[in-house]
Amino acid sequence: MRTITVALDAMGGDFGPHITVPAAVQALSIFPELKVILVGDESVLIPHLSTLGSYPNDRIHIEHTDRVIADTDKPSSVMRRSAGTSMRRAIDLVEEQTAQACVSGGNTGALMGLSRYRLKLLPGIERPALVSALPTRNGEKVWLLDLGANVSVNANTLFQFAVMGSALAEEHLHRSPRVAILNVGEEDIKGNDLVKDCAEMLQKTESINYIGFIEADQLLQDEADVVVCDGFVGNVCLKASEGVANLFLDRLKHHMLASKFRAWISKIIFSELFSELKQLNPDQYNGASLLGLRGIVIKSHGSADKTAIINAIIEAVHEVKRQVPSRISDRLETVLLERQN
Amino acid sequence: MRTITVALDAMGGDFGPHITVPAAVQALSIFPELKVILVGDESVLIPHLSTLGSYPNDRIHIEHTDRVIADTDKPSSVMRRSAGTSMRRAIDLVEEQTAQACVSGGNTGALMGLSRYRLKLLPGIERPALVSALPTRNGEKVWLLDLGANVSVNANTLFQFAVMGSALAEEHLHRSPRVAILNVGEEDIKGNDLVKDCAEMLQKTESINYIGFIEADQLLQDEADVVVCDGFVGNVCLKASEGVANLFLDRLKHHMLASKFRAWISKIIFSELFSELKQLNPDQYNGASLLGLRGIVIKSHGSADKTAIINAIIEAVHEVKRQVPSRISDRLETVLLERQN
Numbered sequence: 065m066r067t068i069t070v071a072l073d074a075m076g077g078d079f080g081p082h083i084t085v086p087a088a089v090q091a092l093s094i095f096p097e098l099k100v101i102l103v104g105d106e107s108v109l110i111p112h113l114s115t116l117g118s119y120p121n122d123r124i125h126i127e128h129t130d131r132v133i134a135d136t137d138k139p140s141s142v143m144r145r146s147a148g149t150s151m152r153r154a155i156d157l158v159e160e161q162t163a164q165a166c167v168s169g170g171n172t173g174a175l176m177g178l179s180r181y182r183l184k185l186l187p188g189i190e191r192p193a194l195v196s197a198l199p200t201r202n203g204e205k206v207w208l209l210d211l212g213a214n215v216s217v218n219a220n221t222l223f224q225f226a227v228m229g230s231a232l233a234e235e236h237l238h239r240s241p242r243v244a245i246l247n248v249g250e251e252d253i254k255g256n257d258l259v260k261d262c263a264e265m266l267q268k269t270e271s272i273n274y275i276g277f278i279e280a281d282q283l284l285q286d287e288a289d290v291v292v293c294d295g296f297v298g299n300v301c302l303k304a305s306e307g308v309a310n311l312f313l314d315r316l317k318h319h320m321l322a323s324k325f326r327a328w329i330s331k332i333i334f335s336e337l338f339s340e341l342k343q344l345n346p347d348q349y350n351g352a353s354l355l356g357l358r359g360i361v362i363k364s365h366g367s368a369d370k371t372a373i374i375n376a377i378i379e380a381v382h383e384v385k386r387q388v389p390s391r392i393s394d395r396l397e398t399v400l401l402e403r404q405n
Numbered sequence: 406m407r408t409i410t411v412a413l414d415a416m417g418g419d420f421g422p423h424i425t426v427p428a429a430v431q432a433l434s435i436f437p438e439l440k441v442i443l444v445g446d447e448s449v450l451i452p453h454l455s456t457l458g459s460y461p462n463d464r465i466h467i468e469h470t471d472r473v474i475a476d477t478d479k480p481s482s483v484m485r486r487s488a489g490t491s492m493r494r495a496i497d498l499v500e501e502q503t504a505q506a507c508v509s510g511g512n513t514g515a516l517m518g519l520s521r522y523r524l525k526l527l528p529g530i531e532r533p534a535l536v537s538a539l540p541t542r543n544g545e546k547v548w549l550l551d552l553g554a555n556v557s558v559n560a561n562t563l564f565q566f567a568v569m570g571s572a573l574a575e576e577h578l579h580r581s582p583r584v585a586i587l588n589v590g591e592e593d594i595k596g597n598d599l600v601k602d603c604a605e606m607l608q609k610t611e612s613i614n615y616i617g618f619i620e621a622d623q624l625l626q627d628e629a630d631v632v633v634c635d636g637f638v639g640n641v642c643l644k645a646s647e648g649v650a651n652l653f654l655d656r657l658k659h660h661m662l663a664s665k666f667r668a669w670i671s672k673i674i675f676s677e678l679f680s681e682l683k684q685l686n687p688d689q690y691n692g693a694s695l696l697g698l699r700g701i702v703i704k705s706h707g708s709a710d711k712t713a714i715i716n717a718i719i720e721a722v723h724e725v726k727r728q729v730p731s732r733i734s735d736r737l738e739t740v741l742l743e744r745q746n
Contacts, residue, residue, distance in 0.1 A: 138594050173594075201652055212589050215597040248553050248640040253479050253514075256556040256637055280641040281648035296597055297641050299589040300621040300634075304642045307622035308649040311542055312682060316657075319678035326674055333667055337660035341653055 065097045070165050070380045071157040074104035075132045075150040077169025077373070078366050084169075085112040087373035089119045094374070095381055101163055103127045103154040129153045132170075135366065139173035146178055155182045158359040165360035165380035167351070169368050175361065176213045176354060183359040186389060188396045191217060192356035193225045194295065194363060195232060196302070199344055200286040207233045207241075207290045208283070211352055212299035219261035222292055223269075224396075226262070228355045229290035230272055231395035235386045240273040241289035246297060247277035258294065271398050284344070309345040316341065351376035358389055406438045411506050411721045412498040415445035416473045416491040418510025418714070419707050425510075426453040428714035430460045435715070436722055442504055444468045444495040470494045473511075476707065480514035487519055496523045499700040506701035506721035508692070510709050516702065517554045517695060524700040527730060529737040532558065533697035534566045535636070535704060536573060537643070540685055541627040548574050548582075548631045549624070552693055553640035560602035563633055564610075565737075567603070569696045570631035571613055572736035576727045581614040582630035587638060588618035599635065612739050625685070650686040657682065692720035699730055 070091075074084040081104060088100040102109050106128040113119070113126075131149045133142055146152040151170045157163040159182045168175050172194070180192055195209035209229050214221065226243050233241035245263055247255040252263070254277065266274035278288050280301055293301065316338065320330035330338075350372035354361040360383045364376040411432075415425040422445060429441040443450050447469040454460070454467075472490045474483055487493040492511045498504040500523045509516050513535070521533055536550035550570050555562065567584050574582035586604055588596040593604070595618065607615035619629050621642055634642065657679065661671035671679075691713035695702040701724045705717040 136592055136594075201655075215589060246641060248556060248637055251477055253477075280644035281651070283645060283648055284652055285648075293641075296589055297638055300587060300638050300642050301645045303621035304624060304645040305649045307624055307626075308646045308685075309653065310622070311625055311685060312650065312653045314542075315681055315685070316678065319675060319681075329670060329674065333670065334660060337657065340656055340660075344649075344652060344656070 067099055068095065068097050068381055068384050069099040069101060069163040070167060070377055071101045071103055071127070071154040071163035072377065073150045073154040073166065073168035073170055074102040074109055075129075075170075077364060077368055079369075081108050081112045083368075083370045084373055085109060086116060087370045087377065088124060089113075089116055090370070091374050091377040092120055092123050094378065098381060099123045099125070100377070101125045101127050101157060103129055103157070104150045105130065127153055127157065133174045135171050137171060137174060139177045142171070142174040143177055143181065146174070151175060152178055152182075155179055155361065158361070159183055164384045165362065167362045167364055167373075167376045167380050169364035169366050169373070169376075172212060172363060175363055179354055179357050179359070179361045183357045183361070185356055186358055186393050186396065188400055189224050189228070189356040191221050191224070192354050193228060194352045195229060195355050196352040198284065198302070198305070200284045201344070202286050204286045205236070206283060206286070206288060208298055208302065209290075209292055209355065210295040210298050211302055212295045213354065214295040216296070217258070217294045219258055219265060222258060222262040222294065223265045224356070225292045226266055226272060226274070226290065227396055227399050228392050229292060231392045232353070232355065232388060233289045235388065235391055237289060242275045242287075243272055243290045243292070244275050244278040244288035246280060246283075246291050246293035246301065248279070250277050250279060262292075269399060269402060271402050306345065313341060313345065351379035353379065353383060353388070355388070355392065360384060360388060408440055409436065409438050409722055409725050410440040410442060410504040411508060411718055412442045412444055412468070412495040412504035413718065414491045414495040414507065414509035414511055415443040415450055416511075418705060418709055422449050422453045424709075424711045425714055426450060427457060428711045428718065429465060430454075430457050431711070432715050432718040433461055433464050435719065439722060440464045440466070441718070442466045442468050442498060444470055444498070445473075445491045446471065468494055468498065474515045476512050478512060478515060480518045483512070483515040484518050484522065487515070492516060493519055493523075496520055496702065499702070500524055505725045506703065508703045508705055508714075508717045508721050510705035510707050510714070510717075513553060513704060516704055520695055520698055520700070520702045524698045524702070526697055527699055527734050527737065529741055530565055530569070530697040532562050532565070533695045534569060535693045536570060536696050537693040539625065539643075539646070541625045542685070543627050545627045546577070547624060547627070547629060549639055549643065550631075550633055550696065551636040551639050552643055553636045554695065555636040557637070558599070558635045560599055560606060563599060563603040563635065564606045565697070566633045567607055567613060567615070567631065568737055568740050569733050570633060572733045573694070573696060573729060574630045576729065576732055578630060583616045583628075584613055584631045584633070585616050585619035585629035587621060587624075587632050587634035587642065589620070591618050591620060603633075610740055610743060612743050647686065654682060654686065692717035694720065694724060694729070696729070696733065701725060701729060
């Protein structure tokens with residue numbers, strides 16, 4: 065069994081080592097082949113580890129760093145002064161091939177900038193993209209990208225997102241994924257130049273199963289497997305969906321627990337409803353991948369709890385097993401060849 | 406009592422006269438001062454009217470037109486060939502001051518283009534914007550604009566949206582509304598040039614109560630009264646919210662009606678939950694206003710049912726009573742004066 069090593073930015077995210085350390089230890093029990101490198105201040109990490117009792121200490125290591133990148137740091141200043149930070153070191157461990165993937169819940173802009181600078185982009189890719197799989201109404205998944213790595217893009221970049229998303233989804237689905245562009249209407253005349261130009265490129269690309277425009281209210285209806293948009297739109301789409309889902313779940317819980325009788329009745333007859341709705345919340349998943357790099361980088365929510373960090377580590381392991389960067393690279397080569405001919 | 410006349414594009418929307426005619430008649434019973442002009446093909450409208458039995462026929466008129474604008478017509482071709490269509494005539498009735506407002510569920514691009522061409526923009530406004538009030542978690546409202554009238558805008562236009570939204574919300578709230586810009590993060594460094602440049606303009610404008618950036622998951626949390634964004638982002642945000650809300654309501658209904666016992670129990674203890682969640686669905690309202698024109702134009706959902714059309718007519722009457730265009734004009738003058746000094 066080949067060892068898979070994941071470098072975890074143990075200082076990143078809103079709660080830091082308080083949850084990253086127990087999450088790392090728990091993830092070890094899921095994959096016997098997993099090793100985790102906790103990257104961060106050892107004077108903080110060691111006490112957290114020691115409170116956990118016994119753990120397979122040959123499969124968990126600490127890589128000491130003194131500094132952290134703050135959420136408020138500008139990407140430009142991060143690039144100049146990243147040496148010695150936990151995020152930079154976690155990425156460097158992937159670059160040095162000591163780890164096969166890294167996971168961080170820190171500053172998204174910094175993570176994208178540093179990953180790009182240290183790991184480099186795949187040939188043919190101009191910008192990395194953040195992608196995540198959202199649950200659809202019938203228990204399937206839809207991969208949405210970009211979720212906020214790029215606040216403005218051109219049609220070429222959006223086209224590359226479609227190629228990358230398609231390669232990622234194909235590894236899960238084992239069939240040619242249906243690829244759509246998020247737009248304000250389904251008709252060809254709708255939308256801005258960005259989506260129209262990208263649609264024209266995708267229509268001409270036979271190796272991508274392009275199905276047309278899709279509106280945001282159809283996103284969870286299993287009408288497409290991959291949906292592409294710029295990072296501003298994708299971020300708003302995801303957060304608006306999470307906002308409504310959380311609001312509805314909150315009100316549901318409030319009504320169900322309004323009295324002992326209701327709580328009792330709800331538990332008997334509506335527990336499956338509650339768990340079904342929780343499953344449908346786009347917020348439930350964690351671990352957006354940064355696609356387009358020569359290495360695997362998983363961005364965890366800043367506010368992720370222990371389960372969410374474990375999910376991000378699971379996603380990292382799956383991407384290593386599926387060799388996502390080389391799959392994307394292969395797919396890109398096919399598409400670029402097709403476009404040249 | 407001053408008469409208020411609303412011109413209704415009776416052919417617009419997915420269901421046409423089948424629902425616009427009964428909606429118009431029912432709206433008359435809500436406002437004794439209301440007159441409705443049904444604009445469309447009289448050979449279709451008269452039979453629909455005659456099936457309704459008695460109605461105050463001195464308060465309902467038919468303005469005959471032969472043609473309609475299709476949903477798939479390009480705005481550019483609509484502009485050249487709009488004469489004799491129900492939408493064009495409904496707008497013209499406002500231009501001629503025969504009606505004080507018009508309502509249409511037809512092609513959004515055509516409605517915007519024709520309204521702008523016939524009614525003209527208010528001085529200081531470069532683009533009209535579609536705005537709607539969404540329900541917040543605590544029963545308040547948040548006005549979101551633009552919802553899709555402009556798929557790309559500059560910072561000046563976005564600034565004008567903030568001024569218009571603020572004037573509209575102030576008429577409802579009777580206090581200075583909290584104005585925010587929709588962005589991918591709350592920190593000043595987040596976002597694209599559009600939102601950063603607009604933020605700088607709003608920060609310098611004392612007559613607008615600008616509170617900063619807001620993320621899409623906070624939209625329904627009553628943290629702002631007015632939220633501005635470009636029409637592409639606004640449309641995706643609204644539709645993503647509606648999509649999740651409808652999906653959740655659908656699953657809730659499915660579970661509640663899964664057996665007779667459940668339906669009985671649900672009716673007894675969860676009927677208020679269901680109506681509360683329905684109230685929270687952004688889809689429940691109808692009647693987005695096209696702001697920035699020298700007249701009142703209300704866009705109804707294409708798929709609006711009878712109640713939704715009535716809501717759009719109610720919104721038109723309220724805007725006439727509140728003299729929305731002149732309020733916006735006054736507010737703009739104040740802001741422009743402030744920016745000159």
